[in-house]
Amino acid sequence: MDDLTGKKPAPPALDPDGDALFLDFDGCLVEIAPRPDAVVIPENLPQVLAHLSEQLNGALAVVSGRSLHELERFLQGYDGLMVGSHGAEARGMTPPLEESPADLAELQAELAGFAQEQGLLYEEKSHGGALHFRSDPSRQDEVERFAETLAERFPAFAIQPAKMAVELRPDGFSKDGALALLTQLPQFAGRAPVYAGDDTTDEPALAWAEAHDGYGIKIGDGESAARYHLAEPRNLRDWLAAAVEV
Template sequence: MDDSTGVKPTPPALNLGREALFLDFDGCLVDIAPTPDAIKVPDALPRVLQDLSARLNGALAIVSGRSLHELETFLQGFDGPMVGSHGAEARGMTAPMAHQPAGLSELQQEMASFATRSGLLYEHKSHGGAVHFRSDPAQQTLVEGFAQDLAARHGDFAVQPAKMAVELRPAGFSKDGALALLSELSAFAGRRPVYAGDDTTDEPALAWAEDHGGFGVKIGAGHSVARFRLDAPSQLRAWLMAALEG
């Protein structure tokens, strides 16, 4: 919990024998970049994740809003479970969504056209899309209104606010739901969940970890249900390295 100043403490050392680790990607393992394809993945990161997974007996998973194929590209060398598209697609477990949601291509075309007209960035995703307003924050209200209208016309999708962006994701899927499914896998069963994330999209998963005997680690500034905080992805990576070296 927060101390008397409202500052959250740093997380305790990871217990490799008792805990399961779930990690967001953007803003958590890697720094946010001006565009989604401009992120820099440290060369050693996939190997660190692979080695840490081995020490955890396989109880490490990546849980992200990114498309699964992007995660696999950025983290080549890590072969553990991955969940993409906020839980709609996965590697290392039964795919949560058997088919793409109805109306996907039409929704993506509308989002791309809106972004072009507004001078904003459209991010294509395998199960949805996002409009980023980082380049023009004054358009936030306009983007949010467009997304709400689009979701109202495409019932298989839900609005997902994110950092300087608004996303349309498949309805009924979420990161906390992904944690619940992952925790049923043999590698994760009986372990305390530890989740690290930076965005509003991560808050349900952070709460899930707190509510199921583990804890959450908020990366960066902002209100969070997580008990612990680290200021930046570099600090999270150092925490992971400390677990390997301990």
């Protein structure tokens, strides 16, 4: 920590010859929006990622809880590695989950029905679904209790807490697990993992990067395993743009 402010410092400049870069999407590359489909993508973001991937010889991946098809739609112009659904699906490597659990449709129907009955926002995902309570944070306990009942009924899925949301995702997948798989690819060999994320879903990956001779960058407020900190997604985008300009 910084001795004067008590806050963690900003990260050092990215090393294109020695670092590997892993980036969360919502709340990290882009600002959180009221609805998942309402995020605003800075016009040059896909191009910055494409240039960075080239500078890093392909050692860059977007790692998100979002469905892969959504990431591809939002980041058209970036053709590099992407991991969606907390590591369950991927572009540029063998998908970790070859097919969804057999009871996916039933789980999604339960989530959608509860959201409709309770006036909540339901987000369908490729291998699960999420209930958002950002519009009414007082509903958190109620949503979490419902998610717990579903996890008991559908043991192939696990609860994934997130910012103002609760998600059911395939059991056994996580962002740190995604990093462990990605770093086995040839382009990541000998490079230090650098992970940037903002949410509780990112903490295992931030800790993984710190434990494997790299470092984490926490975006926004809250305690974190990450060594470094940036206040907002725009600060991370500025950091990335500076690496492209070097």
